[in-house]
Amino acid sequence: MASVARLVDSRVLIPLRLLGLTALAFVAVGAFLLLFGRNPIEAYGVIFKGAFGSGYGLSEVVVRAIPLMLCAVATAIPARMGLLNVGGEGQLHGGAMAATWGALTLGALPRGALLPGLVILGLLGGAAAAFVPAFLRWAAGVNETISTLLLNYVIVLLVEYMVRGPWKDPMSYNWPFTPEFPESARLSFYWGTRIHAGLWFALVAITLFYLALRRTRWGYEIRVIGDNPDAAARAGIPLGRYVLLTMCVGGALAGLAGMAEVCAIQSRLRPGISTGFGYTGFLVSWLALHHPLGIVVMALLLGVLSVGGDMVQISLGLPYATVNIIMALIFFVVLGGRFRKSRSG
């Protein structure tokens, strides 16, 4: 009986409580909007209609959810062993830069060879960005939260430098961006929308994460470390190697998100390719309790908010920050909601 109760607790009650607490965050933001003389019902109406009112809105939710899913997995994999990777933003830009280098220098290759190459470059760029904090953690015990946060600033500044310096489009009249990528470096779009092949990357990454976590020794050992690092160390699990592995695999996936943004949505590198996808992806992972399926759901939910944020900006003149406040409050209530760390994969 106890086990049935526990099953009900984790399968039904946790999602229910999550939902209830999320509603609480919306009420709080509603009160905040009222305080500033704005109509919260109207604002929520615009967010809802913006995301669900049209096929275009719905497709844009998926477009936003793609980098969010990848960046969330980038957070979730290290989080399963107790590491806090807040470097999704930097790793995304690392992947975007590596892919940009490929698109600008290997553009003569046929599409069938170039695109897989760019995928690999995106993965490598993100992994390289994550290797630095992983190495610092492994070699000198440097807290990875601080190092990933600091590196975000560095990598975004590096992008700024590249698009205004070595990679600047000579025809751009001083706009800071690279030349447009050749056709052969572009990911396909589907269904007449901006939904692009990055969707498959994200879904494959989440599926592999799910399977690796449950069906492989890696996943098992990562979960053991997450539950009890001391016991794991005593059992001979090489903690240091897993620090490097989980951080770099996570970073690689965030890098892939960056590659998809430049190769599909932007078709060039420019500052602002990410509207905080790395940070929002971090929230997605925490709201999903680092659970693969939860990540899909939460990425879509925050995708709705992100599209809605654009809409309240356009039609109500409210700042985009409105939805950032909602997201932060949801994070707070979930954190404070005393969810036990889910133990069973």
Place this chain on the structure above:
Amino acid sequence: MLAMLQSVLGGGIRAGTPILYATLGEVISERAGVVNLGVEGGILVGACAGFITTAHTQNPMLGIAAAALAGGLAGLVHAFMVVTLRSNQIASGLALMFLCLGVTSFVGRPYVAVKINAVPQASVPGLSRLPLVGTVLFTHDVLVYGAYLLAPLIWLLLFHTKWGLALRAVGERPAVAYASGLPTSLIQYGAVVSGGVLSGIAGAHLSLAYARSWVEGMSNGRGFIAVALVIFATWHPLRSVVGAVVFGAVFALQLQIQARGVALSPYFLDMTPYLLTLVGLLLMGRARRHAMPEGLRAVFEGVT
């Protein structure tokens, strides 16, 4: 050369002031066993609240008070999350940072191009005329002097009073402190809220004295640098001063180099404070980790 050195050091003291306030606040908080990455957010709400108050009242002193209050409130949120609800300290700090970033971008938007009365400059009579160091040390705004008086004050409080002893006991061995009858939760609340107040004042210096304007996200990672500085300073208020001046000098040197038209990309210059922090953390390694309050070990070193 001398003039440049003087202006870099003087600028370093000015630019280092927000970092020093934030670092001192974080020292208090971490000595009581609570890491607060939300200082980044505390700086933002302080900068924003201070700026808005000053814009409406034209009185920067009221602005500083509002900044302290706002920072204290931010600290209170973190204290509630980690002391009362026992949430993950790092995650709660980040949540606080996100919340403050959102709220200040929302509330501060109408104030972006507004002009204000800056915190008054006050040369210290007599001392500011000293040769060489006079202008470097004694021609600043009042918040700068406040920071440098605060550091020894906090040192006295932490290491030479009963309060300080109790606070450090909570940070080292919370269970023992609790068993010996100390009100551990109350002490942690006090420490985190005090840290928040100081992060708010850090923000006030940023928007009311240093930049004299409000820009969305203007803290730009200074809070995270402060958290790292606490480690360099081995959780010691007086050593924090050295670190803050060094970082301030890096910010000041940036302006100097740009003003002199040296052919170095401003983007690389902007990276230096963050890179310097990372290199510092690497070099420190595990060497001085023994100074870490015992209660933080679980927070900072969950794995390995």
